[in-house]
Amino acid sequence: MRKTTIVLAVLVAGFAFLTVWTWKKLNFSPISETSLRLSLDNVVESLDPAKAYSDDSLLVSAQVLEPLYQYHYLKRPYEIQPLVADGLPQILNKGKLLQIKIKKGIFYHPHAAFSKPRELEAKDFVIQFKRMALDDLKSPGRGLFNGLIEGFEGYNKLVGGDWTRIESTPLAGIEVKDKYTLVINLTKTEPNMIYYLALNFLSPVPWELVQHSKNNLDHVLIGTGPYHFKGYNGQYFDLERFRGYREDFYPTSGDRYANVQNLLNSSKEKIPFIDNVRFFITTAENDTWQKFFNHEIDLLTVPKTFIPRLYDTNGELNPEIKKNGVELKHFPILANRWLAFNMKDPLVGKNEFLRRAIAYSINYEDYIQVISQNTNLRANSILVPGIAGYLPAKDFRFKHDPALAKEYLKMAGFTEKNMPTIVYSTRGNQGINILEADFIKSQLEKVGLKVEVQVLPFSDFLRKGRAGELMFFTDNWLFDYPDAENILQLLVSTNFPGVNKSAYNNPEIDDLYQRLKETMNPDQKDKIVHQMEEIIFQDLPWIPMMYESSFVLQYPEIKNFRKSSIIRNYVKYLKIEK
Structure with missing residues (x-):
């Protein structure tokens, strides 16, 4: 009995040693949750993709919602690439008909509106086009499609402004060929249509969610993105990594800047990297500045009134910034x-x-x-x-x-x-x-x-x-x-x-x-x-x-950051390495 116990103890100790050795040898990091803290300058009035148009509301929404297309994170000039679309549009009828395939196996974040896991379907984009056409929502993006999509301009009148009728009332220019194929009929060619399809306005919205919220999505944020919305308490928005997010990977190519700034070190790695994201609303610039240097915020777009604090009289980086070990970057926008x-x-x-x-x-x-x-x-x-x-x-x-x-x-x-x-x-x-x-x-x-x-x-x-x-x-x-x-x-x-x-x-x-x-x-x-x-x-x-242009202060453990006024869904690319 004693001999068995000794042998068992030796085996356990050996296994423990082997585990630790392997962990160190392969340079594995301890499994721990990572959190990113960012700031917003203004109160967000609406998160509804049909209405949200301020930079702050789009920044929060872009981590949760996914339109058909996005911009390549590391290339300039900007390059469009598929996001939830399965390839670029098939263009027919001399540019007046677009046929877009949707990737299969993409699921929405859980919500009470869904009785079971809800897969993304082409019809969800149709619902959002119809919502944008309604007068009551006053969508800032509506003007893009008036006179461009068949039936769009007169759709509100067709349904009598009644959102409850949009699910059963066709919109002539938008239809589904099958579960995963969206068809868009234009009245004329539009060279920038591919850009429109990358806008937050056209993030898909399932009919079940519209019904559940009675078409009021000002405080509702449900999408298919890498982060799901946990809530807002009056001071900050909390997002959490969506564990059901599909396989997606960090870019493998970029422009000269991306190569020089070592922004390709995470190539081929699965995204997102960060587990939790918190957006603080700090309307007072002094508060934002203090939060950053108290390490309560990880990235700070420097308020213009604080630019003089960045440098000393000799044009060198301010000692206050140096001693905190933060990095200063300057981005054209x-x-x-x-x-x-x-x-x-x-x-x-x-x-x-x-x-x-x-x-x-x-x-x-x-x-x-x-x-x-x-x-x-x-x-x-x-x-x-x-x-x-x-x-x-x-x-x-x-x-x-x-x-x-x-x-x-x-x-x-x-x-x-x-x-x-x-x-x-x-x-x-x-x-x-x-x-x-x-x-x-x-x-x-x-x-x-x-x-x-x-x-x-x-x-x-x-x-x-x-x-x-x-x-x-x-x-x-x-x-x-x-x-x-x-x-x-x-x-x-x-x-x-x-x-x-x-x-x-x-x-x-x-x-x-x-x-x-x-x-x-x-x-x-x-x-x-x-x-x-x-x-x-x-x-x-x-x-x-x-x-x-923008000056950005960031702590050195934040990796892969590149500021852009167009690319807002950048959080999924960021990594924290301490």
Whole structure:
């Protein structure tokens, strides 16, 4: 008996030794959960894919929802690749018919709406197209498909605005060939349709979920993505790795930057890597900064007002940052910033000379210094570098000329005795928004204008802007897809009320925009873009200000990060290695 016990003990000890040796020899890491903490700048009003359009709401949603296509994480110029689609669309009928296969074996996250595991089907995309067509949802993406998809524009009237009828009422341009095949019928060719199919708007929504929520998905987030939504407690959103996620792998190729920055070290490894993700809502920039240096946030897009803190007087990285062992990276992004007028406003909208006076009142070099510490570039176009049609040698249309500004004020009909009051509304209530407002106010007051600053939270800015209730404001645009059309849509009359916050209405621009959407020839597209830009500069609903970029602070254990304004589903590629 004793001999048996001794032998058993020796075997157990030997097995334990062998296990430890093998663990170390093969360099296995201990099995432990990993967590990533990120920050949001603003309160998220809706998570409904038909409605969500702020950068914060899209960032949360992109980890959970999956449209048909996505962008290659490590390639620039941007390259479209299948996500839940099983290959690129089969294009028929001279470009007017798209047939798209859906991958089999993709399942939604568990939800009370499903009585059993629910597989993704082609019909779920049909439901989402129909939802976007409903008036009540006021989807910002709706304008992309009006007049493009057969029956889309009249679908709300067809169902009488009643969401309960969409499941049984066909939409002529969207149908399913079989369980895994989606068919899209277009009224005309659309070169950018592949980009549209990569937008969050077209993430699939099962009918069972629509019924269960009575078509109110503002606080519902169910998808097929690598993370499932655990909840929101008023301070943060919690996501957890979806254990039923299909096999997917980190990219095996990339551009020069990806190779130089060692972003291909995780090639062929199964994603996602991180178990838990928490998005903190920290609207106060000081709080965000402190959270990062308290190691409560792992990645921080540096607020513009904090850029001076990055470097010392010699231009070296600030010792405070060095001692914390964090890394600083600078990324170009496809983002433009401009001053905008409400063209329906009886004061600024109806007086071109007043708008020109304002355009010549601004010291653009000082603006770049104040807002970005000279880390951003002054805008010479409505387009941004990296978008086809952008002309780097294009002259700056407006310059700082106070004397000319005063002449335009006289031409506008104003003197010192009857100088009007301009109401400038901020694009949020963070430090950078107040700093920007103070700068614009001081510039306009130097030529004699009176300025009243209206400080708005970002949610109020969006609501009022889309309703046409602002007079004069700063706006910006993070491109959703790499094409000039994406920003020019903001000046199309049919997009007001909505994303056309300037309420700009010029039939010639509307006509050129439609031609732009239909044109396949790159040279012809560039010609149309340049023609549109000249008209816009003449009418002056916008004053281009600067092209934005981002500084990001990250702790060294965060691997594989590459910032992009277009690619938001990046969390699945991140890895934590301590």
